[in-house]
Amino acid sequence: RTVLVLNGPNLNLLGQRQPEIYGAETLSDVEARCRTEAEAHGLTLAFHQSNAEHALIDWIHAYRVGSAGIVINAGAYTHTSIAILDALNTCEVPIVECHISNVHRREAFRHHSYVSLAATAVMAGFGTHGYVLAVRHLAHLRDARP
Ligand code: DQA
Numbered sequence: 001r002t003v004l005v006l007n008g009p010n011l012n013l014l015g016q017r018q019p020e021i022y023g024a025e026t027l028s029d030v031e032a033r034c035r036t037e038a039e040a041h042g043l044t045l046a047f048h049q050s051n052a053e054h055a056l057i058d059w060i061h062a063y064r065v066g067s068a069g070i071v072i073n074a075g076a077y078t079h080t081s082i083a084i085l086d087a088l089n090t091c092e093v094p095i096v097e098c099h100i101s102n103v104h105r106r107e108a109f110r111h112h113s114y115v116s117l118a119a120t121a122v123m124a125g126f127g128t129h130g131y132v133l134a135v136r137h138l139a140h141l142r143d144a145r146p
Pocket of ligand 1: 010011075076077099100101102103110
């Protein structure tokens with residue numbers, strides 16, 4: 001089974017983008033760490049990033065049924081996108097919302113998340129390690145299922 005890790009806008013610049021907030025690791029570093037974690041649990045990793053809302057929605061559709069779950073850092077679309085919420089609401093698999101930073105200690109506009117309305121679980125402020133923990137949690141949920 002496959003776990004999808006999905007990244008939204010500006011996360012292609014991870015490592016260069018506001019490193020004081022998001023850290024020095026690149027998105028490829030995060031992908032490698034997620035792959036190691038997924039494979040350690042017998043899962044296959046699909047890892048994608050797009051700056052385009054429609055591309056994120058298409059990937060959600062592709063994994064909405066039959067996958068081990070979806071880890072999504074929707075970037076700023078978290079706070080704006082009803083379309084991504086609607087796509088997540090079609091999912092039959094668990095969804096872990098992931099934010100590198102602790103959005104709750106930042107600007108007020110980052111405190112509301114449309115993604116949270118569809119998420120099984122939410123990670124914020126764990127840095128890039130949050131992705132690894134989210135993948136581990138999806139493996140745990142798979143094992144816990146009857
Ligand atoms: C983010 C937090 C969002 O508010 C921001 O727009 C991002 C990244 C995070 O990972 O902390 O792009 O999702």
